[in-house]
Amino acid sequence: MIETMRAGLLVAAAGAALALSACGETTQGGPEVIASTVPVFHAEGRPEKLSEWNLLRVADGGLVLNDRVTAYDLNSSLFTDYAHKLRTVWLPAGEAAKYDGEETFDFPVGTVISKTFYYPREGDAVLLADDTTAERLNSGFALADVRLIETRLLVRREAGWEALPYVWNAEQTDAVLKRTGDAQTLTLTSGDGSSSEFTYIVPNANQCAGCHATNATTREVMPIGPKARHLNRDFSYTEGAENQLAEWSRLGLLFGAPEPGEAPRNAVWSDASLSLESRARAYLDINCAHCHNRVGPADTSGLLLEHDAPVGPSLGLCKLPIAAGKGTGGRLFGIVPGKADQSIFTYRMESTDPSIMMPELGRSLSHAEGTQLIAEWIAAMDGSCA
Amino acid sequence: MKKLFAVTALSFALAACSAQESADEMPLGDPGYEEVLMAQLLDAQPGDVITIPEGKFPITRSLSLTVDGVTIRGAGMDKSILSFKGQVSGAEGLLVTASDFTIEGLAIEDTIGDALKISEGNNITIRGVRTEWTDGYKTENGAYGIYPVQTTNVLMEDNVAIGASDAGIYVGQSANVIVRRNRAEWNVAGIEIENTVDADVYENVATNNTGGILVFNMPNLPQLGERTRVFNNRVVDNNTENFGHEGTPVASVPAGSGIVITSNDKVEVFDNEIRNNQTANIIISSVFSTNYSGLSAQPNYDPYPEGIYIYGNTLEGGGDSPDGLDLKTLKTMMFGINGSFPDVLWDGFVNPDKVVNGKLPVDQRICIEDSSVGIINVDGPNEFANPNTEDADHRCTLPKLPAVKLENADA
Numbered sequence: 001m002i003e004t005m006r007a008g009l010l011v012a013a014a015g016a017a018l019a020l021s022a023c024g025e026t027t028q029g030g031p032e033v034i035a036s037t038v039p040v041f042h043a044e045g046r047p048e049k050l051s052e053w054n055l056l057r058v059a060d061g062g063l064v065l066n067d068r069v070t071a072y073d074l075n076s077s078l079f080t081d082y083a084h085k086l087r088t089v090w091l092p093a094g095e096a097a098k099y100d101g102e103e104t105f106d107f108p109v110g111t112v113i114s115k116t117f118y119y120p121r122e123g124d125a126v127l128l129a130d131d132t133t134a135e136r137l138n139s140g141f142a143l144a145d146v147r148l149i150e151t152r153l154l155v156r157r158e159a160g161w162e163a164l165p166y167v168w169n170a171e172q173t174d175a176v177l178k179r180t181g182d183a184q185t186l187t188l189t190s191g192d193g194s195s196s197e198f199t200y201i202v203p204n205a206n207q208c209a210g211c212h213a214t215n216a217t218t219r220e221v222m223p224i225g226p227k228a229r230h231l232n233r234d235f236s237y238t239e240g241a242e243n244q245l246a247e248w249s250r251l252g253l254l255f256g257a258p259e260p261g262e263a264p265r266n267a268v269w270s271d272a273s274l275s276l277e278s279r280a281r282a283y284l285d286i287n288c289a290h291c292h293n294r295v296g297p298a299d300t301s302g303l304l305l306e307h308d309a310p311v312g313p314s315l316g317l318c319k320l321p322i323a324a325g326k327g328t329g330g331r332l333f334g335i336v337p338g339k340a341d342q343s344i345f346t347y348r349m350e351s352t353d354p355s356i357m358m359p360e361l362g363r364s365l366s367h368a369e370g371t372q373l374i375a376e377w378i379a380a381m382d383g384s385c386a
Numbered sequence: 387m388k389k390l391f392a393v394t395a396l397s398f399a400l401a402a403c404s405a406q407e408s409a410d411e412m413p414l415g416d417p418g419y420e421e422v423l424m425a426q427l428l429d430a431q432p433g434d435v436i437t438i439p440e441g442k443f444p445i446t447r448s449l450s451l452t453v454d455g456v457t458i459r460g461a462g463m464d465k466s467i468l469s470f471k472g473q474v475s476g477a478e479g480l481l482v483t484a485s486d487f488t489i490e491g492l493a494i495e496d497t498i499g500d501a502l503k504i505s506e507g508n509n510i511t512i513r514g515v516r517t518e519w520t521d522g523y524k525t526e527n528g529a530y531g532i533y534p535v536q537t538t539n540v541l542m543e544d545n546v547a548i549g550a551s552d553a554g555i556y557v558g559q560s561a562n563v564i565v566r567r568n569r570a571e572w573n574v575a576g577i578e579i580e581n582t583v584d585a586d587v588y589e590n591v592a593t594n595n596t597g598g599i600l601v602f603n604m605p606n607l608p609q610l611g612e613r614t615r616v617f618n619n620r621v622v623d624n625n626t627e628n629f630g631h632e633g634t635p636v637a638s639v640p641a642g643s644g645i646v647i648t649s650n651d652k653v654e655v656f657d658n659e660i661r662n663n664q665t666a667n668i669i670i671s672s673v674f675s676t677n678y679s680g681l682s683a684q685p686n687y688d689p690y691p692e693g694i695y696i697y698g699n700t701l702e703g704g705g706d707s708p709d710g711l712d713l714k715t716l717k718t719m720m721f722g723i724n725g726s727f728p729d730v731l732w733d734g735f736v737n738p739d740k741v742v743n744g745k746l747p748v749d750q751r752i753c754i755e756d757s758s759v760g761i762i763n764v765d766g767p768n769e770f771a772n773p774n775t776e777d778a779d780h781r782c783t784l785p786k787l788p789a790v791k792l793e794n795a796d797a
Contacts, residue, residue, distance in 0.1 A: 179425070179428050179429075180421055180424040180425050180428065181424075181447065183446075183447065183474065183475070199474055199475070201447070201474075201475045204424060204428060204447075204450070205428050206427065206428055206450040206451070206452050207448075207450065209452055210450065210481075213452075213483075216483065216505065216506045216536075217506060219452065219483060297483070297505060297506075299536075299608055300505065300535045300536055300558065300559060300607070300608070302606045302607045302608065313606050314606065319606060320606075320633065320635075321633050321634055322558075322604060322607060322634075322635065323529065323530065323533075323535070323552065323558070323634075324529070324631070324633065324634060325499065325500070325528065325529025325530070325551060325552050325631055325634065326499070326525075326526070326528075326529065326551065326631055327529075327631075328631045328632060328633030328634055329631075329633075330631065330632040330633060331632075331633055332632070332633045333633075344633070353498065354448075354473065354474070354475050354476055354477055354498045354499060355477055355497075355498040355499030355500075355528055355529070360476070360477040361476075361477075364475070
């Protein structure tokens with residue numbers, strides 16, 4: 001551990017001052033600089049620039065992951081205004097996370113998790129398209145094709161996880177720490193030529209905790225995605241597809257994991273070959289349960305949406321709202337079996353009014369496909385609330 | 387089925403009912419202040435005092451505080467104003483998830499959702515804060531004004547709450563609470579104590595709300611409540627139409643409700659001045675009379691209001707123009723066009739398992755000590771078939787509840 005940190009500090013001294021665009025390039029008039037490609041863990045402080053962590057570099061106009069920075073994906077992921085997400089994890093050499101079948105893996109001090117939010121670029125607009133981050137990464141991640149918005153870091157320090165939001169500059173050479181968050185106006189255009197303007201909200205550091213402090217009593221910030229059920233899927237690595245749990249184990253990032261077939265696995269919400277029930281529950285799990293869990297910030301509502309939450313009023317079935325205010329939309333129950341258009345769930349998912357919409361944070365647009373899924377799930381339910 | 391409170395919430399948007407005018411005239415201050423304040427909140431350390439200067443500052447994104455031991459202090463509720471009229475993101479104005487928190491001397495105006503929400507904190511003081519929707523009362527206003535939930539040791543004093551489409555001053559799922567010297571006006575619920583254990587509510591003014599002071603216990607929440615004392619309050623003219631959102635608990639409160647006790651136990655109502663609330667000055671009900679009826683509640687939930695003790699109040703007027711057709715018809719039938727309901731209106735639901743020889747044990751009853759104060763049992767269980775005004779079983783007394791003790795309230 002100490003050696004890792006010492007190594008990191010040395011690298012920091014060598015690499016911190018370099019902007020991403022300069023990495024691996026010849027600086028004007030000087031000798032060729034071979035920039036370090038080893039990430040840097042900062043045990044304290046809040047580095048002003050993303051490049052100071054040295055997780056990513058730009059080479060030949062593309063985004064490249066630095067040494068042992070491992071990209072990953074989730075079975076079902078949080079909707080964030082149709083942004084694409086490049087997720088990475090990096091652990092200090094010789095360190096590994098401890099597997100857990102239910103909770104977030106126990107990552108060692110020094111771990112840096114990143115999530116870069118970006119869109120495919122269409123002129124000045126951003127494009128509505130399927131997220132193909134793995135393929136993009138394998139084909140050079142050309143920066144000219146994308147608009148990078150922000151990179152959020154979760155850094156595991158001695159005292160716990162810290163959330164640091166970085167916003168990319170217009171030149172896409174580096175991202176700058178913006179703890180108070182940001183609001184950017186984007187035009188989202190779809191393949192059929194229609195487009196709409198919306199305000200993309202970069203959360204402030206407290207809002208990061210608004211989702212990542214999944215236990216409202218301890219308020220400890222935790223990663224949400226790196227859990228067995230979310231990670232248990234294949235990822236297209238450069239060398240080919242492999243199950244992420246198996247690959248993390250092989251790379252020494254993870255210990256104690258069972259064979260993937262023995263580990264829990266959430267559904268891919270968009271995979272129509274899977275059961276409606278499993279897709280809907282996976283969607284609610286990743287989009288809602290960080291607050292709507294037994295100890296979460298939304299336990300005040302009595303609505304519990306974890307992947308294993310029991311079916312009944314606490315899952316919304318014939319459950320009357322408590323403090324929803326405008327959020328009821330005049331509807332009487334969270335879920336009216338068989339009646340999506342009478343259920344508060346769909347009303348709040350369709351809305352983009354901040355005082356109505358769910359989730360409360362992290363989106364300015366409505367996720368039509370996700371709402372459709374939940375509507376179908378409700379429509380397929382038997383029973384009534386009479 | 388007839389329901390006592392089957393009131394339909396209508397989306398009336400009435401123009402210009404605001405009681406607050408002077409602050410509106412204050413010109414908007416520096417828009418850059420938002421970023422400054424947000425950074426102060428992010429970087430706060432325990433023990434810090436964050437001062438809000440005089441002025442009316444536009445805020446566009448939710449503010450939040452997660453650090454224990456912080457005080458936010460303005461120059462006064464009409465001098466330091468955070469205006470969220472242009473809010474684009476966030477479900478509340480200021481969200482606090484921290485303990486040992488004090489906020490005083492400022493106003494939070496026109497938030498899209500709740501104005502001030504405090505979740506899961508201990509030792510909370512909210513003093514001299516105004517939350518207001520300045521365009522008057524309407525359904526589109528945010529739900530809650532001042533909204534501590536799952537908190538303990540809470541002092542709310544000298545605040546003003548105006549225009550909330552749910553509750554102006556609310557405490558939910560909390561314990562050890564004092565709510566005193568506040569003013570709640572033009573809200574659906576003026577002051578609401580919900581699923582809270584040990585609350586003292588005194589010296590407040592609740593007027594022009596749909597319901598003045600509510601003491602509720604709702605099912606399917608992590609905490610159930612009991613023991614609330616409501617005393618020395620002025621609860622007058624709460625006759626504003628219900629502009630709440632259908633589906634919410636308060637949307638079933640009839641306009642013209644003074645003090646409403648729903649499914650809560652051990653509630654003491656004394657020495658209040660309660661006047662001219664046109665459905666009834668005091669209403670006692672079960673959730674069976676609200677839109678919550680017929681639902682599968684958690685097993686330990688008790689829907690019956692029990693151990694309610696009413697004495698020493700000054701009651702006048704009211705009950706003369708109840709909200710809702712069923713109650714109007716009942717009133718006219720029993721008391722005539724120009725008559726009034728008695729001061730206490732009860733829906734009549736009792737727990738059959740507790741009845742002994744046709745009566746509830748005294749400690750489970752609604753006790754009204756003063757012989758001058760009448761009660762009507764509207765016979766909710768039989769859809770108003772046999773309402774009566776028999777009061778003999780209600781002429782009883784109950785042990786008085788202890789006062790809530792709060793360190794930060796001694797000053």
